Structure formats: C-alpha cells, structure tokens
Amino acid sequence: MLRLWRTIRAIGRVAEPAPAAPTAAPAAADFEGSVQIRHVDAGSCNGCEIEIGAAFGPVHDAERYGARLVASPRHADALLVTGPVTRNMAEPLRRTFEAVPRPRVVVAVGDCACDCGVFAGAYGVVGPVREIVPVDAEVAGCPPRPEAIVEAVRTLTGR
Numbered sequence: 001m002l003r004l005w006r007t008i009r010a011i012g013r014v015a016e017p018a019p020a021a022p023t024a025a026p027a028a029a030d031f032e033g034s035v036q037i038r039h040v041d042a043g044s045c046n047g048c049e050i051e052i053g054a055a056f057g058p059v060h061d062a063e064r065y066g067a068r069l070v071a072s073p074r075h076a077d078a079l080l081v082t083g084p085v086t087r088n089m090a091e092p093l094r095r096t097f098e099a100v101p102r103p104r105v106v107v108a109v110g111d112c113a114c115d116c117g118v119f120a121g122a123y124g125v126v127g128p129v130r131e132i133v134p135v136d137a138e139v140a141g142c143p144p145r146p147e148a149i150v151e152a153v154r155t156l157t158g159r
C-alpha cells in the first residue's frame, strides 16, 4: 500500500492543463456549473465513443469542469449523440430525448451526427441527429478530438 502511495505521489497530476474556458452557451445559466450527460449511440462506428471515453478519462478529465456521464436520461440535463441516426435508433433517440427533464440540451458529436458523414445515403440511415431531435450544439470531426468534446461540454457547464 505504501509503495502504491509513493508511486502515485511520484507520478503526480497527469491531466492536461486546463485551457482557457470557452464562451458559455445560453443554456449554461440553467445548469449552474454542473451538467449530467447521457450518451446515445444512434448508429456510430464507435470511433466517436473512443474519443468521448478519452474526453472523460484521466488525461482530459471533463469531470473537473462539472460534467458527468450518467446511466439514465431521467438523470440527465444533456444528451451527447453520436453516429448517423439509423432506422432502428430513430425512435429510441426520440424517446430518450423525451425522457430528459427540462431544461435540456442536445449535442451532436462527430461528422456522422452532424451530417451523416461517410454514411450519408446509406440504406439504413434516416438522417443527421438534428432531423430527429432539436440539436443545440455540434462538434465536427471524424472522430472529433477529445479536446473539442471537452470544449463543447464546457460551454454547457460554463466552467
């Protein structure tokens, strides 16, 4: 145990230094610095999920800005939606959105969520996220960098 404690002490802080806070979104006033987020994969290849994992991991540590991933939309303030919306996920996405209490926001993460990306025109794809539920912010990239995801989350927490 003592050895572990010494190792932790020797390594010190591993998170990236915090960049300057981005301009807060209007919705940030409703959340007062703390935003609970439910992630929804509406048809992603999982590349965006890896970057979301990195955004909330120890290096980028989105939680230090007041954002936290939760398991239920009923506990959430915001949805983080990835992927083009597939036929099988359109209705679950609508229902998940309806389950989020107001005030609520939706962030589309990745080129697929914004405009279907490389899956545009595919037979199983209904459309981008904004055609299924109202979208408040979009994060471009295939996949987006974790820094961009953290920045989008910070516009919601205002921190």
Ligand code: SF4
Pocket: 043, 044, 045, 046, 047, 048, 082, 083, 084, 109, 110, 111, 112, 113, 117, 118, 141, 142, 143, 144
């Ligand atoms: S934006 Fe790129 S990484 Fe994200 S779901 Fe689409 S293809 Fe995958």
